[in-house]
Amino acid sequence: MLKCTSVCGKLFILFIFAFVSFYIPTGKADARLTSYTSKVSVWDVKASGLNIRSGPGSVYPVIAQVSNGTDIVNNCPSTNCGLTSGGDFEWNRVYYPDGNIGYYANAASGWAAYYNTVGPTVFNYRDAHVAKTSRATSMYTSDCSNLSGMIRHFPEQNYYLQSFDPELKASPCNPNAWRLQDPQGDSDAQGYFYSGFVNGWNLKAE
Structure with a gap:
């Protein structure tokens, strides 16, 4: 009985050591954000000039234009928004920068063509x-x-x-x-x- 207690005790200690070693992080990662949290994309504009329209299609009026290197943010509060087809393009609803506002806002939001569906594919913005x-x-x-x-x-x-x-x-x-x-x-x-x-x-x- 004493022998069993000694062996069992050692096995228990080894189990605890393995458990703790497995769950304690060994490198620097993240302590505040979590990967499973809902999120939306931030894109970098690659086109020389990208029209922002009031709706998902070239028939809608242009409400703004952004240039190469501008950052736009996906406007999708539900995080379930997919691409919207319109004409010869696929579209995303986005926030675009407006210097008169000074931050990304609903007042500066429209639709930006992501890529064309006719001819060789060209992406207007990238991750x-x-x-x-x-x-x-x-x-x-x-x-x-x-x-x-x-x-x-x-x-x-x-x-x-x-x-x-x-x-x-x-x-x-x-x-x-x-x-x-x-x-x-x-x-x-x-x-x-x-x-x-x-x-x-x-x-x-x-």
């Missing part, structure tokens, strides 16, 4: 994977409806942040809340990269 600061900005823990709970500040321009997701994403409830992590900075108290929401108006997606 992005990193973003760099264009002015001083901060990282926050909360996204809806306003950014709050500052955890980091980035005072300089051209500081690169990495997308937390495989492609750059934003919060569906706030197109200004881009999901990023800071692999260049120090770690948080748990040894993870800092990650959170950064104001996309202060960033340039690449």
Whole structure:
């Protein structure tokens, strides 16, 4: 009986050690954002000039135009929006930058042709994977409806942040809340990269 107790005790200790080793993260990852959270795409415009229209088709009026390198955000609060066919193109509803507003907003939203369905396929905008600061900005823990709970500040321009997701994403409830992590900075108290929401108006997606 004593022998069994000793063996069982050792096996129990080994089990606990294996369990803890499996669940304790061994590298720096994320401590705040989660991959299963709903999100929408942030795209980088590749066309030299892209018309934003009031509806999904070339028959709708042009309400704005954005140039190469502009960042647009998918306007899909339900996160279940697919492409919409219209004419010879597939369309997405997007937020586009309007300097008179100073942030991504419903007042600056329209439809942008994603790619053509006739002839060789040309994409007007693409997924992005990193973003760099264009002015001083901060990282926050909360996204809806306003950014709050500052955890980091980035005072300089051209500081690169990495997308937390495989492609750059934003919060569906706030197109200004881009999901990023800071692999260049120090770690948080748990040894993870800092990650959170950064104001996309202060960033340039690449």
